[in-house]
Amino acid sequence: MHSKQQFCKSPSATVAVMAALAIAIVFAVAAVPxxxxxxxxxxxxxxxxxxxxxxxxxxQAAAQKASKARRVAPSRRALPQYGNLYDNGPYNGNTxxxxxxxxxxxxxxxxxxxxxxxxxxxxxxxxxSDLLTTVDISIGATSFxxxxxxxxxVTNTFLGMNLFGYFLYQADYSFSGIGPGSYVTLxxxxxxxxxxVSNPIYWDENSGVGCTSQGCPSTAYENxxxxxxxxxFSLDGGGGPQCIYDQPPHFKIIHDFTDQEAGPSSGVxxxxxxxxxxxxxxxxxxxxxxxxxxxxxxxxxxxxxYSFTGGSSGELPDGVIIGPYGGLYGxxxxxxxxxxxxxxxxxxxxxxxxxxxNACRTPPCSWTETTLYEFSGNSDAWDAGVSTFDQAGNLYxxxxxxxxxxxxxxxxxxxxxxWTEKIxYSFTGGSDxxxxxxxxxxxxxNLYGTTYQGGDPKCGFPNYSCGTVFRLAPxxxxxxxxxxxxxxxxxxxxxxxxxxxxxxxSSGNLYGLTTHWVCPPGLDxxxxxxxxxxxxxxxxxxxxxxxxxxxxxxxxxxFHDLAIDSAGNLYVTGGIYEPSCGxxxxxxxxxxxxxxxxxxxxxxIFADLTVDASGNVYGTTxxxxxxxxxxxxxxxx
Numbered sequence: 001m002h003s004k005q006q007f008c009k010s011p012s013a014t015v016a017v018m019a020a021l022a023i024a025i026v027f028a029v030a031a032v033p034x035x036x037x038x039x040x041x042x043x044x045x046x047x048x049x050x051x052x053x054x055x056x057x058x059x060q061a062a063a064q065k066a067s068k069a070r071r072v073a074p075s076r077r078a079l080p081q082y083g084n085l086y087d088n089g090p091y092n093g094n095t096x097x098x099x100x101x102x103x104x105x106x107x108x109x110x111x112x113x114x115x116x117x118x119x120x121x122x123x124x125x126x127x128x129s130d131l132l133t134t135v136d137i138s139i140g141a142t143s144f145x146x147x148x149x150x151x152x153x154v155t156n157t158f159l160g161m162n163l164f165g166y167f168l169y170q171a172d173y174s175f176s177g178i179g180p181g182s183y184v185t186l187x188x189x190x191x192x193x194x195x196x197v198s199n200p201i202y203w204d205e206n207s208g209v210g211c212t213s214q215g216c217p218s219t220a221y222e223n224x225x226x227x228x229x230x231x232x233f234s235l236d237g238g239g240g241p242q243c244i245y246d247q248p249p250h251f252k253i254i255h256d257f258t259d260q261e262a263g264p265s266s267g268v269x270x271x272x273x274x275x276x277x278x279x280x281x282x283x284x285x286x287x288x289x290x291x292x293x294x295x296x297x298x299x300x301x302x303x304x305x306y307s308f309t310g311g312s313s314g315e316l317p318d319g320v321i322i323g324p325y326g327g328l329y330g331x332x333x334x335x336x337x338x339x340x341x342x343x344x345x346x347x348x349x350x351x352x353x354x355x356x357x358n359a360c361r362t363p364p365c366s367w368t369e370t371t372l373y374e375f376s377g378n379s380d381a382w383d384a385g386v387s388t389f390d391q392a393g394n395l396y397x398x399x400x401x402x403x404x405x406x407x408x409x410x411x412x413x414x415x416x417x418x419w420t421e422k423i424x425y426s427f428t429g430g431s432d433x434x435x436x437x438x439x440x441x442x443x444x445x446n447l448y449g450t451t452y453q454g455g456d457p458k459c460g461f462p463n464y465s466c467g468t469v470f471r472l473a474p475x476x477x478x479x480x481x482x483x484x485x486x487x488x489x490x491x492x493x494x495x496x497x498x499x500x501x502x503x504x505x506s507s508g509n510l511y512g513l514t515t516h517w518v519c520p521p522g523l524d525x526x527x528x529x530x531x532x533x534x535x536x537x538x539x540x541x542x543x544x545x546x547x548x549x550x551x552x553x554x555x556x557x558x559f560h561d562l563a564i565d566s567a568g569n570l571y572v573t574g575g576i577y578e579p580s581c582g583x584x585x586x587x588x589x590x591x592x593x594x595x596x597x598x599x600x601x602x603x604x605i606f607a608d609l610t611v612d613a614s615g616n617v618y619g620t621t622x623x624x625x626x627x628x629x630x631x632x633x634x635x636x637x
Contacts (some may be wrong), residue, residue, distance in 0.1 A: 007403040040224045041104045044097035044124045044202035047548060048164040066535055067091055069598045077158030086110035088218045088230060089211030091122035091170075093162045100135065101195075105187030106203050107143040108218040113175025114139060118236025119151065122159065124202040126168040129192075131156045131173050132201055136188040139179035143221045148187065151175055168204070172238070184235065188221075189394030206232035230506070255293055255632040256625035261302075262286070263630035264620040266319030267561065267608020268293070269328075276618060276632065277328055279317040287315035288550065290328065290353055290367070294630060296454070300632075305367040306353050308332065314349055314371070318385055319608070324393050325414075327354040329372070331386045331397060339377035339401075347377040348384050348399065350412060350419070372419040378403060380423055381408040387439040388447075396447060398436035398470055402426030406454075408412055409472060409479075425472055425546070426480040432481055433468040437500040441506050446585040447472040447479075447608035450499040450512060459489035459497060460517045466497035469512065469541075471533060484541040485534055487514060495543060496511070496530045503564045511570060513559045527576050529559035531592065549574065559590075563609035563617065569593075571609055571617050571635075589617070589635060 047053045088108065098106045100123075116139050123132060132154055140146030149283040150171040159168040189201040208217015208230040219286045257263045262282025269277045276293040287310035292303045305328075308315045313332035335349035350372040356365065359381035362510030372395070375382045376473045384399025395412040402408030412419045424447075426431050433451030442448050451468045459466035466487035482584035489497045496514025503511050511533050528550035535542045549557035559574040575587030609619045615637040625631040 003483075008045050008214050013513050016024075022027060037232040041099045041102075041222075042204075043262070043282060044099070044166060044200075045164060047200070048166070051520075053400050060120075065362075084414050085113055085116060085235040086216070087205055087213045087234040088212060088232060089208050090202045091159070091168070091232035092206045092209075093122070093124075093159070093168050093204060093208065094164075096205045096229070098205065099174070099227060100186045100203050101189040102197055103142065105185055105223045106220060106228070106231060107185040107223070108220045108233065109143070109183050109215075110218060110235060111213060111215040112180065112182035113182025114237045116179045116181075116237040117177050118136075118172065119173045119175075119184070119233065120185070120235075121231065121233040122168060122170050122203060122204040122206075125169055125199065126468075128167050130199040131169065131192050132189055133192055134188075134190045135171070135186055135201075137173075137178065138185045138187075139181035141181050143183045144185050144223060144267050146181055146185065148180070148185075149178060150188075157594060166173055178239070181238070184233070189636070190522060203231045203233075205229045209522065219531040223551070230397075231547075241601065250636040252634050253625070253631045254295075254634050256627060257301055257629040257631065258282075258627050261291070261304075261629065261631060263622055264632070265317065267620050268610055268614045268632060269320055269322055269616050270610055270618065272613075274614075277305075277320050277322070278408075278620065278632070279319050279330070281316070285309050288317045288332065289427075290317060290320060290330075291470040294623075295502075298615060303365075306369055308334075308369075309364070310334070312337070312346075313370070314351060317351075320353070321386060321388070323395070324389055324391075325350070327352050328367075329353075329386050329389075329395060331384050331399075335371070335374035336376060336608070339375075345383070345386075347375040347382040349374045350384065350386055350395070350397070373421050375399065375401070379403050379426075380421055381410045384410065390441055390445070391517075396424075396439060397439065398439045398449065398462060400435075404428050407435045409436060410447070411438060425481050427451065427454065431455060431468075431486070432483060434465065434469055437467075438502045438512070440502055440504060442471075442504055443506070446473070448502060448504065448510060450502050452498045452500070454563075455486035456488055459487060464497075467499045467514075469499060469502070477628050485543055490516060495532065495545065497533075501559075501561050503562060503570075505564055505568045506566070509534055511562060511564065513562055513572070515558050517548070527556040527558050529557060530571065531559065531572055531590075532560065546570075547572075547590070561608045563611045565615050565617075566613065567615070569615075571584045571611065573609060587621075 057603045064307055083421045100106055131412035134150050134152050136148040138146035138148045155172040157170040159170055161167055189197045194303060201258045205561030211217050220228050220230040222228045257438050260282050265279045265281050278290040278291060282609050284307035288308040288619050289304055290306045290307050291299050312334055314332040316333040317330050320328040320330040329352050331350050334346045336347045339345045339347040352370045352372055355366045355367050374382055384397050386397045388389040388396050390581060398409055400407055408426045408428040411422045411424050434454035435452040436454045437450045439449040448471050453465045453467055455465050455468040457465050466489045468483045469485040470483055471482045487495050494516050496516040499512050499514045514530045516530060518528050530545055531547040533544045533546050559572055562572040564570050564571055570592040572590040611617050617635040619633055621631045623630060
């Protein structure tokens with residue numbers, strides 16, 4: 001069992017006092033010439049042991065008693081796991097700390113990137129009533145590089161008291177982008193009493209133990225001393241591998257999309273050899289790309305199989321499936337121009353990709369595209385997606401259009417070197433459904449799918465119908481549709497609306513996703529996700545809600561996609577997208593029946609899922625990654 005975790009994100013004058021004078025004032029002892037002449041500032045622990053400074057700390061006896069009762073465990077993690085750019089690990093609180101005001105500054109390295117938009121760090125404070133207000137930050141290519149900028153609007157969070165009588169606080173700042181760079185420097189900290197020497201602020205030393213980001217722990221420097229142990233901090237910002245956070249050890253990013261690849265436009269498909277295939281928005285002409293990911297001893301390598309040229313040749317592919325005749329099959333925008341309400345849209349096409357017949361001697365080697373069928377936009381489907389094959393090699397898909405303009409299910413049959421299209425069913429928009437959303441080939445040879453709308457015209461939304469799950473069965477040379485479930489919408493306890501993402505297990509049970517609108521008493525209304533099951537029983541279908549994200553919160557928590565493994569375990573991606581729910585939106589992977597797996601990303605970025613024969617789960621994200629263009633990830637059993 002896995003426990004559920006939330007993966008949310010959340011006028012200063014510059015004091016330029018000479019280091020020797022600052023130390024003399026801090027210690028308030030004029031008769032300590034050795035200290036006053038020392039250009040190296042004392043660390044917080046050294047200051048605490050000096051008799052002249054001890055009086056500035058909390059009463060030592062009381063502090064010792066408090067420290068026993070409220071001692072901070074070295075492994076405790078207080079820094080928020082925003083994870084956008086860099087996290088140097090948990091604070092320690094009892095090892096040491098380094099001053100960042102009165103002319104003293106500390107610089108720490110990070111993996112680089114930006115712009116940096118948030119700073120979170122832990123500091124030691126001698127007074128519980130004189131807290132940090134502003135601090136200068138610079139992001140540069142070298143230690144102590146960059147132009148200092150003053151941060152305001154801090155949030156101070158009390159963490160406890162340490163063994164040396166200091167109070168520990170976490171400081172959180174959000175700001176406009178600074179950088180990019182690979183070093184962060186803090187200096188000129190001010191407190192509620194002003195920018196004076198009465199209350200030095202010390203940056204907690206953590207040595208980087210327990211850090212999770214690539215390249216951690218940080219390399220740290222003090223401006224008068226030189227190299228020092230690293231500090232506890234995390235940075236928000238634009239992209240980077242550390243956009244991922246709170247990830248289990250069996251989770252791994254296997255590819256970071258580049259600017260030229262432009263990010264994924266679908267999930268991935270896996271073949272028997274374990275290679276992955278998918279589509280992206282870039283390519284040589286910026287009109288779409290089909291790629292293959294192959295694992296070798298050094299990791300995963302992406303091969304660009306085909307770049308679409310756009311227009312009538314096809315563009316913006318929506319994913320691929322592997323066909324029984326070999327090669328890849330999919331749907332794309334393009335083809336004939338004459339669809340849509342004004343006839344200005346391309347109607348779409350179905351395509352096949354195969355390796356070139358001649359041997360490729362200089363990788364990368366592009367594949368050859370063949371257009372299987374160009375949709376006309378008349379009575380056939382248009383803007384159609386390729387969904388599934390049957391055992392005879394016929395290809396099936398769904399799209400807009402049809403005889404009534406409410407959507408259609410089509411079949412493409414190989415014939416004399418080409419492919420022939422046949423519309424199996426045109427939706428009327430009534431009780432039979434409207435706007436098909438998913439399609440699969442069932443274990444029994446029937447087609448099963450969902451429609452976004454249609455069904456019950458009074459499902460709880462004005463002028464709206466909530467969708468259906470349907471079955472298409474071959475009958476007398478044609479196909480007969482039967483609606484096996486009509487959604488009624490509703491709030492808490494309802495079955496939802498707009499079903500999509502249908503899968504089936506080995507016993508013939510169907511699973512899918514819906515959304516429902518819930519208004520808890522006294523709370524704001526929000527959207528929530530439902531995982532449902534439809535089980536065949538004595539000629540009928542039994543509907544069951546397996547999982548509902550509605551828990552009385554006011555943060556919309558909905559689903560994206562689901563997949564099923566050979567053992568019948570379900571994997572679902574979902575997330576929260578309300579600014580009021582924390583510093584940012586977040587996503588997760590849910591495993592049923594166990595529960596959330598603790599994989600988190602900011603923002604709405606989880607896409608389609610697939611599972612291989614070994615139970616590995618693969619998916620894509622539309623954000624994050626080294627180039628902030630998205631990723632392909634793997635979740636191992």
